[in-house]
Amino acid sequence: MALDYEESKAKIVEKLQKKLKTKSKFYFNDLAKILEAKPREAKKVINRLVQEEILEYWSSGSTSLYGLKGTGKQAHAEDED
Amino acid sequence: MAKHKTPLLDQLESGPWPSFVSDLKQQAEVRAKNKEKVEFQIPEDVVEDLLGILELSFKHGRTHWKHGGIVGVFGYGGGVIGRYCDQPEQFSGVAHFHTMRVNQPGGKFYTAEYLKQLCDLWDFRGSGITNMHGSTGDIIFLGTTTPQLEEIFYEMTHNYNQDLGGSGSNLRTPSDCIGQARCEYSCYDTQALCYHLTQEYQDELHRPAFPYKFKFKFDGCPNCCVASIARADMSFIGTWKDDIRIDQEAVQAYVGGEIAPNANDHSGRDWGAFDIQKEVCDLCPTECMWMEGDKLMIENKECNRCMHCINVMPRALRIGKETGLSILVGAKAPILDGAQMSSMLVPFVKAEEPYDEIKEVIEAIWDWWMEEGKNRERLGELMKRQGFQRLLEATGIAPDPRMVKEPRSNPYIFWKADEVPGGFERDIDEFRKYHQR
Numbered sequence: 001m002a003l004d005y006e007e008s009k010a011k012i013v014e015k016l017q018k019k020l021k022t023k024s025k026f027y028f029n030d031l032a033k034i035l036e037a038k039p040r041e042a043k044k045v046i047n048r049l050v051q052e053e054i055l056e057y058w059s060s061g062s063t064s065l066y067g068l069k070g071t072g073k074q075a076h077a078e079d080e081d
Numbered sequence: 082m083a084k085h086k087t088p089l090l091d092q093l094e095s096g097p098w099p100s101f102v103s104d105l106k107q108q109a110e111v112r113a114k115n116k117e118k119v120e121f122q123i124p125e126d127v128v129e130d131l132l133g134i135l136e137l138s139f140k141h142g143r144t145h146w147k148h149g150g151i152v153g154v155f156g157y158g159g160g161v162i163g164r165y166c167d168q169p170e171q172f173s174g175v176a177h178f179h180t181m182r183v184n185q186p187g188g189k190f191y192t193a194e195y196l197k198q199l200c201d202l203w204d205f206r207g208s209g210i211t212n213m214h215g216s217t218g219d220i221i222f223l224g225t226t227t228p229q230l231e232e233i234f235y236e237m238t239h240n241y242n243q244d245l246g247g248s249g250s251n252l253r254t255p256s257d258c259i260g261q262a263r264c265e266y267s268c269y270d271t272q273a274l275c276y277h278l279t280q281e282y283q284d285e286l287h288r289p290a291f292p293y294k295f296k297f298k299f300d301g302c303p304n305c306c307v308a309s310i311a312r313a314d315m316s317f318i319g320t321w322k323d324d325i326r327i328d329q330e331a332v333q334a335y336v337g338g339e340i341a342p343n344a345n346d347h348s349g350r351d352w353g354a355f356d357i358q359k360e361v362c363d364l365c366p367t368e369c370m371w372m373e374g375d376k377l378m379i380e381n382k383e384c385n386r387c388m389h390c391i392n393v394m395p396r397a398l399r400i401g402k403e404t405g406l407s408i409l410v411g412a413k414a415p416i417l418d419g420a421q422m423s424s425m426l427v428p429f430v431k432a433e434e435p436y437d438e439i440k441e442v443i444e445a446i447w448d449w450w451m452e453e454g455k456n457r458e459r460l461g462e463l464m465k466r467q468g469f470q471r472l473l474e475a476t477g478i479a480p481d482p483r484m485v486k487e488p489r490s491n492p493y494i495f496w497k498a499d500e501v502p503g504g505f506e507r508d509i510d511e512f513r514k515y516h517q518r
Contacts, residue, residue: 027292027456028250028289028290028291028292029292029456038452039290039448039451039452040448040451042290043284043288043290046290047284047288050156050158050288051156056151057151057153057158057249057289058149058150058151059149059150059151059153059158059159059161059162059163059248059249059289060148060149060162060249061149061162061180061248061249062248062249062293062294063249063250063293063294063456063457064158064159064249064250064251064289067151072151
């Protein structure tokens with residue numbers, strides 16, 4: 001069954017905000033687990049969250065992570081926010 | 082006069098090989114003189130500062146680059162790799178020094194005009210330093226600032242018909258050999274398949290959702306010019322089903338010295354007369370070739386496609402006519418557990434549009450790896466952790482002796498209850514009638 005977007009968005013934002021004190025970047029699988037969905041289903045929602053600028057990508061070059069837009073040390077340190 | 086003194090880097094120039102330090106110094110000078118009057122959009126002294134920060138790294142014995150970043154172009158999770166230095170006051174030219182990966186054209190065929198366009202764009206909006214090509218095959222642009230990224234992306238996609246490549250936990254830029262465009266050994270059209278899958282899997286290429294990187298590479302024959310068997314999570318290697326075609330007259334021409342062996346390669350010194358027994362038959366790894374009088378004979382079913390005989394005598398021996406490809410999976414570089422070569426998964430499949438059989442295998446593998454793979458675990462590592470048998474179950478491919486690498490005789494076979502008549506349940510009393518405890 002397709003995931004409800006608004007419901008999924010609320011779940012992700014709530015969980016990620018809760019964890020902000022300790023962690024600001026998350027693996028794709030962490031997000032899929034929050035949604036309790038298969039990766040392909042979760043990807044549709046996560047792509048849209050990026051399009052709507054709620055989430056943003058972070059990449060080391062070899063690995064990609066996701067975070068709430070504008071959060072974490074780097075956004076401030078590099079003047080990218 | 083150089084902006085920074087670089088005695089340690091200068092030493093690198095003294096070796097016998099061409100030095101990237103000399104190249105960088107040359108580029109720094111070109112930018113300083115700016116004969117073509119380019120309106121540089123990033124600091125003019127970017128290359129000077131790059132040399133300066135590298136010198137400092139040598140001096141300190143530690144890197145001054147920070148790890149990764151949030152930069153990118155809108156909607157893409159790959160293709161741009163954020164790089165920042167931790168000495169921005171001293172080396173302001175490289176405070177931002179992002180990498181961009183450009184999806185190279187199939188077979189790395191391009192025109193001089195295309196290259197000139199890219200270089201002009203990169204001189205204008207970047208450092209002018211490129212890497213031709215990265216190990217995934219991309220054209221790599223080294224060093225630009227954040228505001229330039231969208232500008233470069235717009236120019237490339239709207240005016241040059243050119244996309245960015247993959248980076249991060251994405252499908253990486255698919256890479257292929259020159260294939261049938263130039264090579265008689267090619268068993269399938271590598272560029273057609275590479276292009277088709279690049280278009281088909283745009284979402285996987287640009288929006289990261291994999292546990293880690295994933296690479297496709299396409300080699301037209303087992304010579305593996307793009308080293309797919311060593312580097313790609315999925316290697317597509319051309320092969321043939323029928324017999325190697327032999328032109329016995331040409332064999333004799335090689336034996337008689339009328340045609341130079343190895344397509345005249347290694348001809349810089351006198352190796353003596355060509356000895357077909359020593360240089361071809363005796364070097365066959367499966368010992369499936371021999372001479373019967375003047376005739377070269379091949380026991381084709383023993384051939385393991387090493388390509389040696391064909392490479393030595395290309396005018397006499399040719400690949401078979403019934404061609405296609407083998408799919409091997411799981412190669413990787415040595416971060417965990419050492420380097421790994423690909424393992425045979427599909428011994429033979431025709432490479433014909435719309436490539437549905439191939440896509441079925443790819444998608445089944447991705448479904449398995451996306452669900453079962455740990456964060457930062459390559460496919461080859463998952464195969465090792467869960468076993469090749471799990472891969473077969475996930476892809477629905479039946480086991481085949483050609484998948485067994487070693488031992489080649491008496492392999493262990495793990496049967497499951499539903500594969501054994503009556504399963505593993507048995508009447509213990511009946512068993513005890515014949516076997517004492």
